[in-house]
Amino acid sequence: MKKNIGKLLSLTFTISILLLVVFVTTKNDATLVDEIEFNNVDFENIQYANIASNVKAFNRTAFTPKLGKTFTGFKEALGFKESQNDYFRVNQFGYLGKYQFGKSTLKVLGIHHPQYFLSNPELQEKAFIANAQRNKWVLRKDIKRFNNKYIKGVKVTESGILAAAHLAGPGSVKKFLRSYGEQGFADANGATIKYYMKKFSGYDTSLIKPLKKVKVKYESA
Template sequence: MIKNSVKNYVLPFSICLTIALALYPNSSLNAEMYSTDGLDLNYNIKSDLAMVGDNDNSISTTFTPHLGKSFEGFKEALAFKESRGDYFTVNTLGYLGKYQFGAETLKLLGIYNTNQFLNNPELQEKAFIANASRNKWVLRKDIKRFDGKYIGGVLITESGILAAAHLAGPGTVKKFLRSYGDYNFSDAYGSTVKHYMKKFSGYDTSIIKPNKKAKAVI
């Protein structure tokens, strides 16, 4: 008898609750029911569950949430330092985009319309590769000479050299290396060649090929 009475009350209540949630999706009732307050959300998903290939039967075995010391890791770490990864930002000195290019450097890469550049993420990525290729060509002898050595307590690596060249230009990096750190350029915001050498040390930049005349083309 009691069981029947409970059923008679619970079923109508459940129906009314469902209707109320559908009619008032933004109500405080919904907010309370779906609140994450007090829940432990700090967990990791297994890699074999995180990424699925082009078809449902293909599970990616290469997924990683960390870019590490890969070339993508290098690009994104440098971009975060330059602009926090914002394609559409311009700093107080007029440097543009995700990688903070100056107008004169862009001209070397074949880019003359800064507005077009600022609004085109694909072009910005091409410009980064082209600029790194040009810098690697200019610094190719210095990379061979100094890679693996220490200057002022900093391990010199190819990625550190390329990052510093992005900051200050390849000529400035030559001066730093050949003076064994005595010439340590600092930009308007206080970033130095030595700091970039250390911060971006040890990334895999082998994908960048030296090219004296590299241009950003899409």
């Protein structure tokens, strides 16, 4: 019995020694592999890879200014609807620029050089403001009368009225309001006064001051 116990203890000790040797060897090999891999790392490429990854992440969440319901938000949203904010666009009906002005409206504003207008973003912004001022003057009584009321299920607001006037002209908007939506309007693309009133509702257009006669001053090339 004692002899068997001795053999068992001897075998256990031998196995323990073998396991220890395997463990130390494996650990040393792993350390060696780590050192080899570490020494062969291309840190420069990793750096640029990280930058590229960050750029891709930035592009996926590209910065967009939150303009909200400000006046800038109003004109940028309207410009996007008209032309995707493309100052140099001319549509199939000859409407020009970011806000898709017709030549007849430009003449009313004192702009008689359509090609120069198309090439001049600053002039286009001035024309937008001037046209909004003129429309607000023409529709001032209707803005006061119908603001915050509902027509055809759409809440009427000043910004919605001005956007609709940009689309259809102040005369058509006046008819729409005073007929409580019975006299409508649709442009060649099917856009309606009702749609524009709803889409551009609730923006702050208080910066636009109503002016009866407004001309855009500019010097053509």
